[in-house]
Amino acid sequence: MKTTAHGSPRLVDLFEYGLDAPICLTWELTYACNLSCSHCLSSSGRRDPRELSTAEAKAVIAELEAMQVFYVNIGGGEPTVRPDFFELLDYATSHHVGVKFSTNGVRITPEVAERLARNDYVDVQISLDGATADVNDAVRGAGSYATAIRAMENLAEAGLKNFKLSVVCTRHNIPQLDAFKALADRYGAQLRLTRLRPSGRGADVWDELHPLPGQQRELYDWLVAHGETVLTGDSFFHLSAFGEALLGLNLCGAGRVVCLIDPVGDVYACPFAIHDEFLAGNVREPLGFAGVWRGSELFRRLRVPQNGGSCSSCAFYDTCKGGCMAAKFFTGLPLDGPDPECVQGYGEQLLAQRPARSHLPRSAVDHSHRTTPATRSKPVDLTLVRRREDLDGAPVSDCAEHPLAGLRFP
Amino acid sequence: MSTMDLDRAWDLHPQVSVRPEPFGALLYHFGTRKLSFLKDRRLLTAVQSLADATSAREAFLAAGIREAELPRYGRALATLAHSSMVVGRTS
Numbered sequence: 001m002k003t004t005a006h007g008s009p010r011l012v013d014l015f016e017y018g019l020d021a022p023i024c025l026t027w028e029l030t031y032a033c034n035l036s037c038s039h040c041l042s043s044s045g046r047r048d049p050r051e052l053s054t055a056e057a058k059a060v061i062a063e064l065e066a067m068q069v070f071y072v073n074i075g076g077g078e079p080t081v082r083p084d085f086f087e088l089l090d091y092a093t094s095h096h097v098g099v100k101f102s103t104n105g106v107r108i109t110p111e112v113a114e115r116l117a118r119n120d121y122v123d124v125q126i127s128l129d130g131a132t133a134d135v136n137d138a139v140r141g142a143g144s145y146a147t148a149i150r151a152m153e154n155l156a157e158a159g160l161k162n163f164k165l166s167v168v169c170t171r172h173n174i175p176q177l178d179a180f181k182a183l184a185d186r187y188g189a190q191l192r193l194t195r196l197r198p199s200g201r202g203a204d205v206w207d208e209l210h211p212l213p214g215q216q217r218e219l220y221d222w223l224v225a226h227g228e229t230v231l232t233g234d235s236f237f238h239l240s241a242f243g244e245a246l247l248g249l250n251l252c253g254a255g256r257v258v259c260l261i262d263p264v265g266d267v268y269a270c271p272f273a274i275h276d277e278f279l280a281g282n283v284r285e286p287l288g289f290a291g292v293w294r295g296s297e298l299f300r301r302l303r304v305p306q307n308g309g310s311c312s313s314c315a316f317y318d319t320c321k322g323g324c325m326a327a328k329f330f331t332g333l334p335l336d337g338p339d340p341e342c343v344q345g346y347g348e349q350l351l352a353q354r355p356a357r358s359h360l361p362r363s364a365v366d367h368s369h370r371t372t373p374a375t376r377s378k379p380v381d382l383t384l385v386r387r388r389e390d391l392d393g394a395p396v397s398d399c400a401e402h403p404l405a406g407l408r409f410p
Numbered sequence: 411m412s413t414m415d416l417d418r419a420w421d422l423h424p425q426v427s428v429r430p431e432p433f434g435a436l437l438y439h440f441g442t443r444k445l446s447f448l449k450d451r452r453l454l455t456a457v458q459s460l461a462d463a464t465s466a467r468e469a470f471l472a473a474g475i476r477e478a479e480l481p482r483y484g485r486a487l488a489t490l491a492h493s494s495m496v497v498g499r500t501s
Contacts, residue, residue, distance in 0.1 A: 011433070011447055011449065014433045019431060019436075020431065020432075021429070023436060023445065068429040070427055070429070070436075070438035070440075070445070071438070071440075071443075096427065098438075098440055098443070100443075120425075120440065121440055123443060
């Protein structure tokens, strides 16, 4: 374990062993969404009938309060389409659980913006993946740029200061970093840049959208130049191998200091890892969320210092820690090797040899909108059989009420 | 980093929440939405008793911090003041 000048261990090394409770966690309230973004990391679209009820969600909030989880990052899906969204938001903030929520802006009317501006414990993130409508709408869908801009206008008008403009960095919007900053400044917002992950539907578009090697350098230099004025959610620690470490923990926090609760209550190691491999349990289990966080076998395995594997001999391993576990997993790379976007180029070599897309791990959780009707390519074959008398009448169960149920007349 | 006046009274900012951890504590400021850390338990004890002590020095010494260690702990307190985690108290 590395130590500081005072001989005490570095915090980042202590965090590798996990905390008694997460610092913050991501909570996706619903898989329902009005959009169908091509890179959606939770493959959202349609609501899941098993989603947590209002009462169950409040029970989770009570647990988070008891565990002193400072805040939750609420997302989805589009969380604001849940009819009880504001009820849950108020419940959390009145129970000392701060809320940051991500939205595409669809429900951020002037009235809603005023309501949000009155609550000190709420932070809003408007998602936008292009500084212009053409770049944004190509990924997030027609009209989504206009929706986000209108939401930002409403928030600024209501006097909400320092809300976030949240951008997933892609090959097409890296040239727009300055334009994003200007856009955020115009509405009194703070820019937040995060990394495109090959998770959910993101796996289908990652090859075409992830920043090119030269753009990674451009992004790194831009982040270093803008320092604390731009947030990153600690998302780019793999870029720290360019030199100076970026601000933040520079550590994979999965199952150690963060996790994900999905809409049906499943707890995953991180929001980018919705896959059985990273499923720790469910908040509906008898011991609740706390039981999963403290007792999960998976989390226990994650709470040891990472094995550098083939990265151990790299001079930059101490700063990049091998990068993002989810990015490696969904691109089919070994977890104890380089990140697919390793800035030293080791990931590219491995990507070139990876198995065909059909052999890559894929999440079984998919709530995407069914945008095309089922195709029927040929006539349906029917087999004609004789009528079976025993199936002729209505089904009869033990509790059938009708006194003549089951009686057949000759 | 400015030098810290250890002889005046300090307090945690009212919007700061403190969560003890085995290594010390996590601090979260709901106003600035910034996270901070206390790297040892004695510092945690001192910070938690700031409100009832007449000075930072008194809180530090009562937490078992030795005279010789005061400069180092003073710097830690200055960092917390810089990020508004602790604020000066007049009463």
